[in-house]
Amino acid sequence: MIKIPQAGRDLETIAVIGAGTIGSAISISLAKAGYHVISTRRRPDLNAGLKAYGITVTSDNVQAVTSADMVILTLKPADLVSEMKKLSQILEGKIVVSMAAAVPIRVIRHILPRSFIVRSMTNIAAEVNAGYTPFCTLEEDEGKISFVSRVLGVFGETERVDEKYMDALTALSGSGPAYILTIIEAMMYGGLKVGLPRSIALKASYQTVMGSAKLLAMSGDHPSAIKEKVITPGGVTIDGIYELENGKIRTSIMKAIESSTLKARKISKDLFPEESDKN
Numbered sequence: 001m002i003k004i005p006q007a008g009r010d011l012e013t014i015a016v017i018g019a020g021t022i023g024s025a026i027s028i029s030l031a032k033a034g035y036h037v038i039s040t041r042r043r044p045d046l047n048a049g050l051k052a053y054g055i056t057v058t059s060d061n062v063q064a065v066t067s068a069d070m071v072i073l074t075l076k077p078a079d080l081v082s083e084m085k086k087l088s089q090i091l092e093g094k095i096v097v098s099m100a101a102a103v104p105i106r107v108i109r110h111i112l113p114r115s116f117i118v119r120s121m122t123n124i125a126a127e128v129n130a131g132y133t134p135f136c137t138l139e140e141d142e143g144k145i146s147f148v149s150r151v152l153g154v155f156g157e158t159e160r161v162d163e164k165y166m167d168a169l170t171a172l173s174g175s176g177p178a179y180i181l182t183i184i185e186a187m188m189y190g191g192l193k194v195g196l197p198r199s200i201a202l203k204a205s206y207q208t209v210m211g212s213a214k215l216l217a218m219s220g221d222h223p224s225a226i227k228e229k230v231i232t233p234g235g236v237t238i239d240g241i242y243e244l245e246n247g248k249i250r251t252s253i254m255k256a257i258e259s260s261t262l263k264a265r266k267i268s269k270d271l272f273p274e275e276s277d278k279n
C-alpha cells in the first residue's frame with residue numbers, strides 16, 4: 001500500500017537519486033518549497049553546497065529511498081537501469097518518478113513491477129520554479145497522480161501528457177533552455193556590437209525574452225499577433241526581422257528540435273532495442 005502524504009499535515013520526504021546538474025536544481029527547488037529532501041550521488045562531497053538549503057546529502061541510495069514518500073531518479077539512462085535493478089526491492093510500493101531522457105515506462109515497469117511509475121522531463125529552470133515539467137504514467141490513481149502533480153508543480157508548469165510525446169518534449173523543453181540561452185547570448189553580442197555596455201546588453205536581452213514569454217502566456221495570443229504589434233510599417237523592427245528571416249532563424253530552431261528529438265529516439269532504440277521493435 002503506497003502512503004500518500006497529505007499537504008500541510010506531514011513533512012514529505014523526497015529522495016533525489018543521482019543529484020548532478022538537474023537533480024541538484026530540483027533538490028533546491030523542493031527544499032525551498034518546504035519538502036524534506038535527501039539527495040544522493042556517488043561523490044556527495046561535490047554537493048556539499050546543497051546542505052545550506054537543509055538538504056540531506058549522501059551517497060547511500062538505500063537509506064534515501066527507505067525514508068522517502070517519493071523517489072525522483074535523475075540518473076543518466078544507462079545508470080538508471082542498473083540502479084533500479086539494485087534498488088528494486090526497496091522501491092516496491094513507492095512512487096518512482098524517472099526524469100531520465102529516452103527510458104520508456106515499459107522498461108521501468110519491467111524492472112519495478114510493484115512501484116507506481118511516472119516518467120517525466122523537467123528543465124533547468126525548475127531551480128527557480130519556472131520550468132515546464134510534463135509527465136506520463138500508465139497507472140490510474142487520482143490520489144497518487146495529484147500528489148505527483150503537486151510535487152512536480154514546484155518546478156513550474158506541469159501537465160500529464162501521453163508518453164508518445166516525451167522524446168519530442170525532451171528535445172523542446174528539456175533541452176530548450178540551451179537554445180533560448182544561445183539566443184539571449186546572441187542578442188547580448190548584438191548589443192555589444194552596437195556599443196552597449198555588457199551589463200546593460202545582458203539585462204536588456206534576458207528581460208526582453210522573459211517579458212515576451214510572460215506576455216504570451218498571460219495574453220493567450222498567438223506569437224504572431226503580438227509580433228505584429230511591434231512591427232510598424234517602415235519602422236525599425238522590420239529591418240531586424242528581414243535579417244532574421246534571411247538567416248533562416250525559424251528553420252534553424254525547427255531543425256534543432258527535430259534533430260534533438262531524433263537523437264532521443266536513437267538513444268532509446270540503442271539502449272532498448274526490444275522496446276522499439278514493439279512500436
Ligand SMILES: NC(=O)c1ccc[n+]([C@@H]2O[C@H](COP(=O)([O-])OP(=O)(O)OC[C@H]3O[C@@H](n4cnc5c(N)ncnc54)[C@H](OP(=O)(O)O)[C@@H]3O)[C@@H](O)[C@H]2O)c1
Binds near residue numbers: 044046083099123174
Ligand atoms: N541537465 C538537464 O538540463 C536535464 C533536464 C531534464 C532531464 N535531464 C535528465 O536527467 C538525467 C541526468 O542528467 P544531468 O544532466 O543532471 O547529468 P549529471 O549532471 O551527470 O547527473 C547525473 C548524476 O548521477 C549520479 N550518479 C551516477 N550513478 C549513481 C548512483 N549509482 N547513485 C547515485 N548517483 C549516481 C552522478 O554522480 P557522480 O557525479 O557523483 O558520479 C551524477 O552527478 C539524464 O537522464 C537527463 O536526460 C537532464
